[in-house]
Amino acid sequence: MIDENVQARLDFMGIGETERATLATISPMIASMIGDGLDHFCSKARATPQTAAFFRDEAHMAKAKAAQDSHWMRIASGTFDSGFYSSVRRIGSVHARIGLEPRWYVGGYALVLEKLLNGVAQRCSPWRRLLSWFRIPSASAASVAIVKAALLDLELSIAVYFEQSQTERDQAIAKLGSALQSLADGDLVTDLHGLPTSFAALEGSFNQSLSSVREMINGVSRSTDGIRAGSDEIAQASEDLARRTESNAASLEETSAALAQIDGRLRATAASSTKTVTRADQAIATVGDGRTTAEEAVQAMTRVSDSAKGIDSVIEGLDKIAFQTRVLAMNAAVEAGRAGDAGRGFAVVADLVSALAMRAEEEAKRARDQLTLTQADIVTAVQAVQKVDGALANISSDVGEVHALLGTMSDDATVQSSAISQITAAIGAMDQATQQNAAMVEETSAAARTLINEVTSLARQTGMFTIESGIARATAVETSTPRAHGPPTATPAPAYRSPVAALPVDTSTRAMTPAGDDDWNAF
Incomplete structure (x- = not known):
């Protein structure tokens, strides 16, 4: 049928x-x-x-x-x-x-x-x-x-x-x-088994791909743990560095302000030193004038002393004249005594002349004594003026040394002021750079925290996969609260047109396949 x-x-x-x-x-x-x-x-x-x-x-x-x-x-x-x-x-x-x-x-x-x-x-x-x-x-x-x-x-x-x-x-x-x-449910353990012989290549490729994905997820999980630990350390170090940088910035700002004050004081000192040098120049000039005046006074007193010596000669002449006058008065008195009454009037004149001569001698003696005192005073004055001149010379020398020291101090103060100005500018630049570094460190810290959140999210996602038999990859989440994951939503699959049917079949693996008695009825 x-x-x-x-x-x-x-x-x-x-x-x-x-x-x-x-x-x-x-x-x-x-x-x-x-x-x-x-x-x-x-x-x-x-x-x-x-x-x-x-x-x-x-x-x-x-x-x-x-x-x-x-x-x-x-x-x-x-x-x-x-x-x-x-x-x-x-x-x-x-x-x-x-x-x-x-x-x-x-x-x-x-x-x-x-x-x-x-x-x-x-x-x-x-x-x-x-x-x-x-x-x-x-x-x-x-x-x-x-x-x-x-x-x-x-x-x-x-x-x-x-x-x-x-x-x-x-x-x-x-x-x-x-x-x-x-695989969509996160199972990376279950391999593909039991496919027909013609799909052996697909089975092997799928299992190999699954193994690669499993190793990749496992590696990603390990890397995620390492990255998260490193990110925590980076964030902590960045925060510590930010605090230290802020402290350094404050210290630099205070140092800059202190240096600015020192610079101002050095500038004021340099200006005062310059004024003092000017005053020292004036003092040197004044001392020079004083020494000139002292020399003129010494010369004047020397001339007075010389004049006094001339007066002494005059007084000595007066003494001689008074002596001779008294001798003449004595001679006149003798002659008046010889003349008797006729010479009485002449005797009176002789007495008066003798008295005048004696008085002249006394006045000459007084003048000599006064002149001697004057000469002694002149010598003392000359010595005093000479001492004043020596003192003025010493003052001039000391003022010169002070002038040199003040000049050096003024130059040093100017150099120090310039150096401190440069240091202040450098510290200002360091302060600005430190503030910029502080801002960058804060950004780095924020980026590290963001990276931690991203890595935590990645770790949470990789934790959904099962990479060992019956054991899910559980990743500890320390920095944020885990997000709830619902079961994967099943998506209706479109009509399937298998590309495997178009793959060439490797007949070499079946060349010696045992066949039954009817296997070759096809021929």
Whole structure:
């Protein structure tokens, strides 16, 4: 009884009773020709690496050839019953399981059909039909029947192949979807297992990617812990540095103010020193004038002393005159005494002259005594003036030294004032730089705190992943309150078109796959 799945195809392909009867009529021909066709295919299969890889040895190929011969005779019978359909489904399933691509199956049919159609053309020629009294069908009818039957078998087998492949794809997609859902739920432990053989490359790639992601998340978690610890240290150090920088800035500001005061005082000292130097110059000039005056006084007193010596000579002359006058008075008195009364008046005059001479001597003595005192006073005054001159000379020398010292002090004060001005400017620049550094340190501290928050958020997110068997990656959060994470929201997946079906299948891994007795019925 024809299977309903086969019947629908028979109806569409136009394989009716006539075509089935034609197949039954030429089945002996097919039996005699199928061996050559299968030999032709086997020679091609041996020479082609992709197909040769499916055979273990010549015995395996001979067994496959025998199975193919039996299947072709089932096709040639034209019965297309349930046994035929079961055989075709088994062939398609085997093709899908061992990874035999349809190109080789279709190619094998082309090689077999080449021999069959050439043989039919010879055996069903018009003159052979004539000799058989037209009991054999025409070459065209026989060829059409063979081609339709072969295409029916080929289509059923390929349909099963695609059905089986689709089933495997559906299974692979389901398992892959489950694995991806686990991955979306943060499970990085569960690998992808149990995919069909044709998806082994996908399974390996997924598991390798999962392992890489697991290692990456684990590395990110470790790095996050390290970064957070480093960020805490940076933030703490930045805050300490900010406090020290602020203290340094305040100290620099106070130092700058103190230096400004010192600079002002040094400038005032330099100005006072300059004024003092000027006054010292004036004092030196005054002392010089005093010494000149003292020298003039000494010279004047020397002249007075010399004049006094002249007066002493005059007084000495006066003494001599007074002495001579008294001598004359005495002589006159003697002569008056000799004259008696006549000379009495002259005696009176002589007495008066003698008294005047004595008085002149007394006055001369007094003048000499006074002159002696005056000369002594002049000598004392000259000595005093000379002492004053020496003192003024010493004062002039001392004032000169003071003048030099004050000049040096003024120059030093000016240099110190200039140096302190430079130091003040440098400290001002340092103060400004320190304030800028303080601002930068505050920004660094704020950035470090922001980095800590970001790293904490990253650690919280990586903590959602399970990277060890049954153990979630739990990351301690110290700087902020953990955010609540709800379960991941399931998003409806779009209609899936697997790209895996387009991937090339590595047949080398299946070359020596053990096969059952019917594995090569496909040929």
